[in-house]
Amino acid sequence: xxxxxxxxxxxxxxxxxxxxxxxxxxxxxxxxxxxxxxxxxxxxxxxxxxxxxxxxxxxxxxxxxxxxxxxxxxxxxxxxxxxxxxxxxxxxxxxxxxxxxxxxxxxxxxxxxxxxxxxxxxxxx
Amino acid sequence: xxxxxxxxxxxxxxxxxxxxxxxxxxxxxxxxxxxxxxxxxxxxxxxxxxxxxxxxxxxxxxxxxxxxxxxxxxxxxxxxxxxxxxxxxxxxxxxxxxxxxxxxxxxxxxxxxxxxxxxxxxxxxxxxxxxxxxxxxxxxxxxxxxxxxxxxxxxxxxxxxxxxxxxxxxxxxxxxxxxxxxxxxxxxxxxxxxxxxxxxxxxxxxxxxxxxxxxxxxxxxxxxxxxxxxxxxxxxxxxxxxxxxxxxxxxxxxxxxxxxxxxxxxxxxxxxxxxxxxxxxxxxxxxxxxxxxxxxxxxxxxxxxxxxxxxxxxxxxxxxxxxxxxxxxxxxxxxxxxxxxxxxxxxxxxxxxxxxxxxxxxxxxxxxxxxxxxxxxxxxxxxxxxxxxxxxxxxxxxxxxxxxxxxxxxxxxxxxxxxxxxxxxxxxxxxxxxxxxxxxxxxxxxxxxxxxxxxxxxxxxxxxxxxxxxxxxxxxxxxxxxxxxxxxxxxxxxxxxxxxxxxxxxxxxxxxxxxxxxxxxxxxxxxxxxxxxxxxxxxxxxxxxxxxxxxxxxxxxxxxxxxxxxxxxxxxxxxxxxxxxxxxxxxxxxxxxxx
Numbered sequence: 101x102x103x104x105x106x107x108x109x110x111x112x113x114x115x116x117x118x119x120x121x122x123x124x125x126x127x128x129x130x131x132x133x134x135x136x137x138x139x140x141x142x143x144x145x146x147x148x149x150x151x152x153x154x155x156x157x158x159x160x161x162x163x164x165x166x167x168x169x170x171x172x173x174x175x176x177x178x179x180x181x182x183x184x185x186x187x188x189x190x191x192x193x194x195x196x197x198x199x200x201x202x203x204x205x206x207x208x209x210x211x212x213x214x215x216x217x218x219x220x221x222x223x224x225x
Numbered sequence: 226x227x228x229x230x231x232x233x234x235x236x237x238x239x240x241x242x243x244x245x246x247x248x249x250x251x252x253x254x255x256x257x258x259x260x261x262x263x264x265x266x267x268x269x270x271x272x273x274x275x276x277x278x279x280x281x282x283x284x285x286x287x288x289x290x291x292x293x294x295x296x297x298x299x300x301x302x303x304x305x306x307x308x309x310x311x312x313x314x315x316x317x318x319x320x321x322x323x324x325x326x327x328x329x330x331x332x333x334x335x336x337x338x339x340x341x342x343x344x345x346x347x348x349x350x351x352x353x354x355x356x357x358x359x360x361x362x363x364x365x366x367x368x369x370x371x372x373x374x375x376x377x378x379x380x381x382x383x384x385x386x387x388x389x390x391x392x393x394x395x396x397x398x399x400x401x402x403x404x405x406x407x408x409x410x411x412x413x414x415x416x417x418x419x420x421x422x423x424x425x426x427x428x429x430x431x432x433x434x435x436x437x438x439x440x441x442x443x444x445x446x447x448x449x450x451x452x453x454x455x456x457x458x459x460x461x462x463x464x465x466x467x468x469x470x471x472x473x474x475x476x477x478x479x480x481x482x483x484x485x486x487x488x489x490x491x492x493x494x495x496x497x498x499x500x501x502x503x504x505x506x507x508x509x510x511x512x513x514x515x516x517x518x519x520x521x522x523x524x525x526x527x528x529x530x531x532x533x534x535x536x537x538x539x540x541x542x543x544x545x546x547x548x549x550x551x552x553x554x555x556x557x558x559x560x561x562x563x564x565x566x567x568x569x570x571x572x573x574x575x576x577x578x579x580x581x582x583x584x585x586x587x588x589x590x591x592x593x594x595x596x597x598x599x600x601x602x603x604x605x606x607x608x609x610x611x612x613x614x615x616x617x618x619x620x621x622x623x624x625x626x627x628x629x630x631x632x633x634x635x636x637x638x639x640x641x642x643x644x645x646x647x648x649x650x651x652x653x654x655x656x657x658x659x660x661x662x663x664x665x666x667x668x669x670x671x672x673x674x675x676x677x678x679x680x681x682x683x684x685x686x687x688x689x690x691x692x693x694x695x696x697x698x699x700x701x702x703x704x705x706x707x708x709x710x711x712x713x714x715x716x717x718x719x720x721x722x723x724x725x726x727x728x729x730x731x732x733x734x735x736x737x738x739x740x741x742x743x744x745x746x747x748x749x750x751x752x753x754x755x756x757x758x759x760x761x762x763x764x765x766x767x768x769x770x771x772x773x774x775x776x777x778x779x780x781x782x783x784x785x786x787x788x789x790x791x792x793x794x795x796x797x798x799x800x801x802x803x804x805x806x807x808x809x810x811x812x813x814x815x816x817x818x819x820x
Binding site: 112115116119120122209210211212213214 | 232330331334335337338341342344345349374
């Protein structure tokens with residue numbers, strides 16, 4: 101079964117994303133696993149080998165860029181798509197995200213429909 | 226909304242709970258949490274196999290909003306039933322409070338997600354609906370946004386309210402064959418109900434509605450909302466579906482949010498249109514004033530825009546490499562229209578006796594009449610003193626007057642002989658009442674009569690040429706918005722030439738854009754074919770094109786555009802609409818198109 105990993109230190113963001121993605125579970129079989137900091141997030145990703153990772157930027161232990169860099173350093177994870185969640189106004193940091201191999205960006209507060217659209221495209225492929 | 230127990234008893238927490246419980250259960254007891262066929266968690270042996278039909282197995286349902294979403298099952302060997310019961314009761318209470326908490330958390334999250342959706346919708350809508358100041362584009366953006374988010378919408382239409390006649394006019398539609406469907410719909414009593422406010426929001430079965438008589442439309446459900454902004458009616462939004470019971474409260478909520486933004490955007494677009502119309506009326510007023518100033522150039526300011534538009538359309542449609550990259554946006558068309566209407570606006574400050582100067586001696590009056598009076602005076606004086614030497618006699622003076630009148634017309638070049646004759650006449654004298662002698666032609670009159678070609682002297686030519694400078698200065702004073710920033714350039718360049726010999730700035734090829742060159746050609750073509758000029762009768766088509774062909778070869782006008790003017794047939798179409806039949810003679814294009 102496919103896995104989607106949510107890595108964010110804010111519990112409400114994890115909760116919002118999880119509940120959003122549940123809508124897709126009616127049509128696609130996948131499991132949602134969450135992690136509350138970058139370090140745990142990387143461990144979860146390495147263990148679960150997910151299709152899709154939602155990754156916050158500013159997090160304790162390890163920030164989103166470093167997590168993504170580590171994911172990209174592992175060739176066996178090159179099927180994993182990384183969606184970085186940036187705060188409004190941080191759009192300028194996108195280049196940094198692109199440099200470490202982020203595939204997509206979403207701005208917080210996110211549009212649930214955009215999340216669903218993106219996740220569906222990835223899960224469908 | 227998904228209602229399944231696994232959402233309210235997350236597996237991770239259920240697992241923890243069961244792990245804590247397992248060592249506490251008496252031997253042989255097993256418990257399981259199931260949601261229908263799905264096993265969510267359990268403790269004890271055979272937990273996964275537990276069903277309520279097994280002997281000594283009991284169950285407790287978990288109910289949410291009156292709906293059973295799963296159950297707790299437990300098997301107890303008869304000997305330890307009483308011992309187990311308190312644990313089971315405790316487990317049920319625990320699970321129920323977990324479900325209640327999770328239900329509350331999910332409801333709050335659900336609300337937060339709905340708010341996020343609404344924020345996103347508002348953000349997207351306020352961008353997409355305010356992107357344009359054209360009512361139709363705003364309405365299209367509204368319908369597109371609504372249709373992209375709701376699968377129930379088959380058709381949509383925006384009606385604009387016209388305050389002058391209280392009529393709702395169809396502005397735009399969406400969906401297959403929508404225009405043909407909305408047109409009869411707009412005449413129905415049902416639609417009238419929407420206008421009157423009797424029908425607002427969702428009607429999920431039109432045929433059953435009291436205002437629906439004789440339902441024969443493909444529409445079976447509608448969602449309609451008035452579009453109001455600043456307490457004023459702007460229009461009406463109607464969405465329709467081909468099935469009954471098509472629209473949901475979520476559709477209504479989304480549509481209400483968007484309709485309020487759309488109404489404001491439409492209102493702004495209408496206000497902008499009103500301002501634009503007023504500006505256009507001013508432009509039209511100025512063009513009318515210039516045209517009215519001179520009977521001879523009447524209609525020039527109105528006809529040049531037409532020629533320029535036709536030629537520009539030809540350039541847009543042209544498939545040769547010459548104009549392959551040439552594109553015109555809606556703003557460009559507006560720019561060209563304003564520029565062509567106002568290209569001669571500087572003429573409001575040019576004295577009309579210069580604009581129309583019919584003869585060389587014209588100022589506010591034709592001074593040839595003065596010369597005639599002087600000659601009559603000389604003749605009288607000669608008759609009073611018939612013996613005086615130097616008298617030239619009536620015949621001489623009659624011929625002199627005829628000659629001066631002919632020179633005055635400016636239709637022919639002044640030859641060296643004519644110049645000598647005029648100078649001779651100028652030296653003749655007439656005496657005033659005090660016996661004072663004056664020349665027949667004063668210096669200024671002589672200078673005017675000696676004008677080699679046409680009727681304008683150098684000073685007057687400068688005044689005429691000055692009209693472009695006035696045009697440019699007047700237009701520079703108008704704070705055109707960025708989208709119309711080229712008006713001055715297009716209008717002010719119509720007397721410039723590719724070879725740098727034009728005026729007022731002697732611009733050259735590199736500084737003259739295609740539209741500026743188009744305006745120059747339109748101006749010349751109109752002027753040459755115009756019905757009547759004081760100094761000549763209108764040219765025929767062939768003579769006009771001859772002159773323009775020469776101008777094209779001499780680098781006066783753009784040869785590529787001139788060729789396009791010919792091969793696209795623009796000249797012919799314009800001629801058929803505006804020229805007198807006798808002007809439209811046969812034209813041999815091969816002569817010009819050869820190069």
